[in-house]
Amino acid sequence: MSALRIVSLLPSATEIVAAVGMADQLVGRSHQCDFPVDVRHLPALSETKVNLDGTSRDIDRRVNEIIAQGVSVYRVDAELLRALKPDVIITQTQCAICAVTPGDLEDALCEWTGMAPILVSLEPNDLADVWGDMRKVGRALGAEGPAHAAIVGLQARLMAIRETANRAARYPTVAAIEWIDPLMAGGNWMPELIEAAGGQSLFATAGQHSPWLDWSALAAADPEVILLLPCGFTIAQSLADIPLLAGRPEWAALTAVREGRVFVIDGHHYFNRPGPRLVESAEMIAEILHPDLFAFGHEGTGWVRLP
Template sequence: MPDPQRIVSLLPSATEIVAALGCAEFLVGRSHECDFPQEVAGLPIVSRPRIDIHASSAEINRQVMQSARNALSVYDVDTAMLASLRPDVIVTQDLCAVCAVSLEDVEKAVCDLTGSDVDLVSCRPTKLAEIWTDIRRVARALGVTKRGNELIDRLTLAIEGIESQARLIEPKPNVACIEWIDPLMAAGNWVPELISRAGGTSLYGQAGKHSPWLEFDALAMADPDVIIISACGFDIPRSLAELPVLTGKDGWADLRAVRDGRVYVTDGHQFFNRPGPRIVETLEILAEILHPGRFAFGHEGSGWVRL
């Protein structure tokens, strides 16, 4: 790294990328959602949600939709705190205005920092290859391009190792991966690609495309072999608390995955919805779930549980 920099990360996956590049010591601020690695917990927080993130999934969705109708952001950026931190680099995202502070929000905040010369780095991954692109983008901004390439090589090697084993396993289970519980939304973006690499067939969502809404009747008609709950921003206990709205639906008990005991709840907060270095752990979780007894990475109980 040529010169010490002052980095503010407004995206959990970006914080993990910065840390994986060996630059965690240069982080001076974070978003309210950045919680890994643990040493970032003590950093000043420069964003906060305008909605009640502890509400039910249905109520969160209602508040988000209301904000969208009123052309309001879901998050606030603390411009005074941001100014006091004097960042050289701010890492944010330009993919989803619901998942994290948007690029537009940050641009407005930076405009308020008169005389500020800040390098804005925006992550926008929709598939695996674009996660690598974001790692390169962040590494270049931090002056550690070589480390970025080395990190990508390590992650790619780990993914290829799992994929090469999963490719040999038959049959390939049909998988419904649920990203939001009420209303139902299937997982899109990089998740269908990960399911395929883990040796499954994703019934919903397309690699590189936004997550699609899903009707329960369509889920019942497809009757997947495996159902995976990976609710965005929800850990396992939070998802389990929300599940009765889904498991109480007429026809739930008749689904093949339910009858066969192949419904799984994952930590959608730490995995699945963080397009950073721990995308490998997400693939490991999928491999463990889709092929019981064939893969054992130690994620059961912490990364996923059987319902």
């Protein structure tokens, strides 16, 4: 069987392709795909129309301005996509703001000449969907066996975290913040990760989209631990947004803030990519919540305690 030509327009899908042993058959990626590091040399087929400089408040305003115009927040290089002649294109329908969708490919696909590529669209809402998407990618690439093996390994690691967390004296309440201004709680698979790592997730329900969060609700719940993991933000970007939180009168009164249990996590590479590294994401929560039980070594690179 000749090698496939794969284009992945979703960071988590790129990581899934690598997990099933087919990274060497990738010929193109999205502008967001940066792991494994070897994929960075591949041509990027997309770009965002949003200026990502500034605070979460600035970015939210710019995104809403584009959406109000009824257009996508992404551009896809249709000419380059056709030139790469992919056999398989992987995209997603879970979030039109987070990554390229099939709708963004319409111009390229409607003018396609020759055999059209297989379009694989992922839409994960919880961990079961993530495993299902890994199977879907495996089937599309003829790598069902490696996909199954990868899933089994990831599930075993997650189960080991869960079993160790069961030894904890108690599970603290946790607020996962997926966006800082306006406030959004982490939904979808994040409540499952928190529970597996030995925490009680507040505000969101597993399998449901991330909800907007009122400051009054955050203050009333008064979580014991706050995880700041804004979608697409590195640790440095999130730290730069702390004044938006500190400027709120409710912030200083929160138990997690007063007792030094606010943690800033790399939301660019972890948590918001529904693929293999969700297990590393669970590891981070586990060592944050229960340092007496876990020490995976992610502190300093994957997360830091807010000074």
